[in-house]
Amino acid sequence: MTLLSIDWLLLIEKLILIAIIVFASLGIALYTTFAERKVAAILQDRPGPNRAGPFGLLQPFADGLKLIMKEEIIPSSASKFLFILGPGLAMTAALMTCAVIPWSSHVELFDRKIDLQIADINIGILYVFGVVSLGVYGIMIGGWASNNKFSLMAALRGASQAISYELAMGISLIAVLMISGSLSLKTMVDQQMAPGQLWNVAYQPLGFLIFFICAMAECNRTPFDLPEAENELNFGYHQEYSSMKLGFYLFSEYVNMIMSSAIMASLFFGGFDIPFLDERTLAPNIAAILGVAALLTKIVIFIFVFMWIRWTIPRFRYDQLMNLGWKTLIPLALFNMLVTGAFILWRQGG
Amino acid sequence: MSTTEILFFFLSALALFSAIMVVLSKNPVHSVLWLIAVFFSISGHYILLNAQFLAIVNLIVYAGAIMVLFLFVIMLMNLNAESEPQKHLWMKLAGVVSGGCFFLVLVSLVRQAADMTDKMALMGDGNIGLIKNLGKALFTDFVVPFEITSVLFLSAMVGAVVIGKKE
Known part of the structure; x- marks a missing residue:
């Protein structure tokens, strides 16, 4: 009798896949910080970072090196373990989402069919929702453990903002689920890829808008970056943080952005579907690579829109933010759900 | 020992240890964080029973919403270990008595469940969840x-x- 009966090949395959996806996300996040500065520069009519390397392409590495080389300061009155746990949690929660995103169809290597998705679980989108709701702990624990009034205020703001917008997000999601009839992201993408089927955004334009706004609020992006409103709260929940722990907080925002873009692409824009092309006519490996490229293109477009909005719209006031969440988005999402349900019932001829 | 059994014992140990730490922690914020760990290990048990929906809903509702509000209140009231008021002796006594009563009920429940012995939980299959x-x-x-x-x-x-x- 063996001690452990595990399919080792499957384990190795999944581990390699996890490593590739995590490092790819981190790499993209690295360059997203660079893209953010460049986009800001273009929108404000200035050159932006252009000193490190050709076109300033080495800038993110210079920034990262700077953060790592800085002195690590832990306030003496801080709760030490939780102070370190905070940024770690923020980063973990941001990266955990990638487990259920279908990055493409399958590739065939060494006579094995490898799905380019870490786990196709039957509750896929709920898992994303659960992880997102855990992301707020990183902010809360970090803000509280710093033992600083401003950090605590910012952490509480962040938590209440996240909870408020999660509600509208969940309700807008329900309308999508009613159309697809499945919680698995893979099934949802497959449905949108089927010939003669439009992307979900065509059936759920209002739902997509609500989801997009909520995703922006969940990522703490301007105009929803109240937790780090520097003119009211000095610097926000990560005020006491320095060195790479601060870097983790800043970085997790970008990872969150990539993941929410990937989720939006999968839910509403056909995931790795290439428009006007029947992928089944291609060889599976080529289709898989093209699929990854298509999904990445969609993600990049979403990230650009995120940045565009950030550098165009000023920050909300806190009461405006709460009013938008509770009095506009939630009723709209409920209305959207009701209309979708009525429409489905009518189509079924009930 | 199969993977499921290893996971079961690991999760059970984690759940019990975290639950004990919830009670033993002096700092209320630490208690709340240990309680979140308890919810995670219980969700792990749900997954072992192939009740994925229950597992994730347990996480979303308890760990994701209720515990955030708990933390919220505790942080706003600034209940630190130092500022916690010392409880009266009779309060502690009442706590011991009520806790003991609850323990008695639990023990009698476990003893009554004699017909559950020699029965295995459906691990990994059974799809009601x-x-x-x-x-x-x-x-x-x-x-x-x-x-x-x-x-x-x-x-x-x-x-x-x-x-x-x-x-």
Whole structure:
């Protein structure tokens, strides 16, 4: 009798896949910080970072090196373990989402069919929702453990903002689920890829808008970056943080952005579907690579829109933010759900 | 020992240890964080029973929403270990007595469950916990209790708004 009966090949395959996806996300996040500065520069009519390397392409590495080389300061009155746990949690929660995103169809290597998705679980989108709701702990624990009034205020703001917008997000999601009839992201993408089927955004334009706004609020992006409103709260929940722990907080925002873009692409824009092309006519490996490229293109477009909005719209006031969440988005999402349900019932001829 | 058994024992140990730490921690914030760890390990048990929906809903509702509000209140009230008021002796005594009563009930429950011995839980199969079967059961066999619960929730929500609106 063996001690452990595990399919080792499957384990190795999944581990390699996890490593590739995590490092790819981190790499993209690295360059997203660079893209953010460049986009800001273009929108404000200035050159932006252009000193490190050709076109300033080495800038993110210079920034990262700077953060790592800085002195690590832990306030003496801080709760030490939780102070370190905070940024770690923020980063973990941001990266955990990638487990259920279908990055493409399958590739065939060494006579094995490898799905380019870490786990196709039957509750896929709920898992994303659960992880997102855990992301707020990183902010809360970090803000509280710093033992600083401003950090605590910012952490509480962040938590209440996240909870408020999660509600509208969940309700807008329900309308999508009613159309697809499945919680698995893979099934949802497959449905949108089927010939003669439009992307979900065509059936759920209002739902997509609500989801997009909520995703922006969940990522703490301007105009929803109240937790780090520097003119009211000095610097926000990560005020006491320095060195790479601060870097983790800043970085997790970008990872969150990539993941929410990937989720939006999968839910509403056909995931790795290439428009006007029947992928089944291609060889599976080529289709898989093209699929990854298509999904990445969609993600990049979403990230650009995120940045565009950030550098165009000023920050909300806190009461405006709460009013938008509770009095506009939630009723709209409920209305959207009701209309979708009525429409489905009518189509079924009930 | 199969992987499932290893996971079961690991999760059980984690759940018990975290639960004990919830009680033993001096700092209320630490207690809340240990309680979140308990919810995680219980969700792990649900997954072992192939009840994925229950597992994730347990996480979303308890760890994701209720515990955030707990943390919220504790942080706002600034209940630190130092500022916690010392409790009276008779308060501690009452706690011991009520805790002991609860323990008695638990022990009698476990003893009564003698017919459960030699029975194995369905690990990894059994699909009543999957969302499709659960939804069907809720909306056909148990539709009346389900709807009554939703009315209860609605009245609780209205009550919360009324209390919140009171100046």
